[in-house]
Amino acid sequence: MEPSETPDDLTLIRETLDGNKESFGLLVEKYKNPIYNLCYRIMNNRPDAEDIAQDAFLRAYSKLKDFKVGFKFLNWLYSIAVNSARDALRKKRRTNFIPLDSSPDADQRSAEGLVPNGAMPPDRTLERKKIKELVFRLVAELPAKYRVPLVFKYFEGWACEDISGLLHMPVGTVKIHLHRARAMLYKKFKKMKLSPESGVY
Amino acid sequence: MKCRNLQSLIQKYIDGETTSQQNRFIEAHLRSCPSCRLELSFWKEFEIYAKEEKVLPPSNFTQNILQKLEKVQAQEKYKEPIFLPALSLGWALILVAAIITSISLSASLIMKPRASVVTVRFKVSAPEASSVSVAGDFNDWDTCTHRLTREAGYWKTSIRLKPGRYHYMFIIDGEEWIPDPEANEYVDNGYGSINAVLDLKGT
Numbered sequence: 074m075e076p077s078e079t080p081d082d083l084t085l086i087r088e089t090l091d092g093n094k095e096s097f098g099l100l101v102e103k104y105k106n107p108i109y110n111l112c113y114r115i116m117n118n119r120p121d122a123e124d125i126a127q128d129a130f131l132r133a134y135s136k137l138k139d140f141k142v143g144f145k146f147l148n149w150l151y152s153i154a155v156n157s158a159r160d161a162l163r164k165k166r167r168t169n170f171i172p173l174d175s176s177p178d179a180d181q182r183s184a185e186g187l188v189p190n191g192a193m194p195p196d197r198t199l200e201r202k203k204i205k206e207l208v209f210r211l212v213a214e215l216p217a218k219y220r221v222p223l224v225f226k227y228f229e230g231w232a233c234e235d236i237s238g239l240l241h242m243p244v245g246t247v248k249i250h251l252h253r254a255r256a257m258l259y260k261k262f263k264k265m266k267l268s269p270e271s272g273v274y
Numbered sequence: 275m276k277c278r279n280l281q282s283l284i285q286k287y288i289d290g291e292t293t294s295q296q297n298r299f300i301e302a303h304l305r306s307c308p309s310c311r312l313e314l315s316f317w318k319e320f321e322i323y324a325k326e327e328k329v330l331p332p333s334n335f336t337q338n339i340l341q342k343l344e345k346v347q348a349q350e351k352y353k354e355p356i357f358l359p360a361l362s363l364g365w366a367l368i369l370v371a372a373i374i375t376s377i378s379l380s381a382s383l384i385m386k387p388r389a390s391v392v393t394v395r396f397k398v399s400a401p402e403a404s405s406v407s408v409a410g411d412f413n414d415w416d417t418c419t420h421r422l423t424r425e426a427g428y429w430k431t432s433i434r435l436k437p438g439r440y441h442y443m444f445i446i447d448g449e450e451w452i453p454d455p456e457a458n459e460y461v462d463n464g465y466g467s468i469n470a471v472l473d474l475k476g477t
Contacts, residue, residue: 094340101336109331119329126331130339131346156419163414205323227324241421255285259313 082146089137097137101130104147107229108154114224115158117213125161129154152239155221162217211261219254222247277303277310284310288317392474395432396422396444398454403429403446410442410472417445441469 082103088096108129113122132153133140140149212220221240225231233251237244280303286292287300304311396408406422406429409415422429422444441461443451453460457470 094343097343098336098340101339105331105335106328109335110328113329122329123332123335126335127339127342131342134343159419160413163416204319205327208320208323209327227321230325241418252285255317259316262316 128157223254391434397430411440437474440472
């Protein structure tokens with residue numbers, strides 16, 4: 074599943090630097106899925122995810138000669154994508170616009186039934202899908218500084234040490250941010266679950 | 275209150291980072307505490323949610339990128355890079371020298387017009403610094419986003435900016451703010467020091 078570092082990457086990078094755009098196309102093709110998925114999780118909507126992912130690849134192209142042999146190319150792309158996303162989020166914050174993929178009635182979505190305590194809800198699959206959407210939306214509402222490590226930890230399965238290297242922050246800070254992210258997320262979730270609109274009461 | 279203290283332990287428990295002694299303690303607590311059980315199952319579910327759903331890019335993703343590359347390069351071909359030497363302002367240098375005596379600085383901007391965006395290269399000499407970053411209007415004065423890297427005796431970075439006027443400063447070791455000693459222009463920032471100003475004209 075995870076594309077691995079092979080001598081191929083270096084060959085493709087060399088060919089790209091020699092002016093062969095087809096080779097760069099192959100690199101994009103190879104890594105577009107993880108990069109796009111990451112961008113989607115940070116931006117939480119498709120148009121932005123596409124912009125950021127594209128921007129990341131274009132930035133990678135223009136500074137390809139700075140790529141250091143011995144690094145994982147995917148990780149290098151990740152760090153470029155994260156910077157791209159951070160820039161975009163800052164701009165968005167300034168315009169005070171929070172894009173969400175969710176439909177207008179998202180707030181009314183029920184969060185009950187996540188945990189099988191007692192009877193199974195009648196339509197478990199539908200219920201599960203709703204909860205998943207709610208949880209993803211709550212993730213998207215977290216401040217970016219807490220969301221980014223959370224995304225890497227849970228969506229990408231990274232260890233704190235690797236996140237620390239990518240985000241240029243001490244492992245301790247990553248752990249603190251993760252801890253806050255989880256505390257906030259679970260608090261929001263509990264609140265949604267108990268809010269009058271959720272239909273639990 | 276007991277549960278609050280347990281929270282971070284429960285996370286470690288999920289991540290498999292707890293000792294077997296801690297595990298026995300946590301498991302005993304879980305048996306008697308429904309709210310912690312709920313939280314545990316939330317995080318277990320969350321891990322599954324996060325892993326199972328991968329969002330895929332549109333099918334023309336790669337093609338779009340290659341097209342954009344073609345476009346950018348076609349534009350670049352017809353534009354010769356212009357080298358604009360930074361004007362050094364004697365009085366500013368003296369002022370800076372008075373503020374900072376331990377660090378010798380020299381910076382320059384090389385501007386390469388490229389469609390509507392200009393690549394600006396920031397360069398500064400600060401041999402004793404262990405980190406240098408640049409903050410300004412273009413990054414909301416965030417000191418963490420644009421770090422300079424040490425290269426052949428200088429700290430350097432390139433930033434792509436839209437034409438416009440930007441105030442900016444260099445930050446040495448995360449705490450000492452200094453204006454670019456070779457900026458073309460300076461203004462009083464109202465906080466008792468001066469900002470360097472970068473005026474990028476469109477092409």
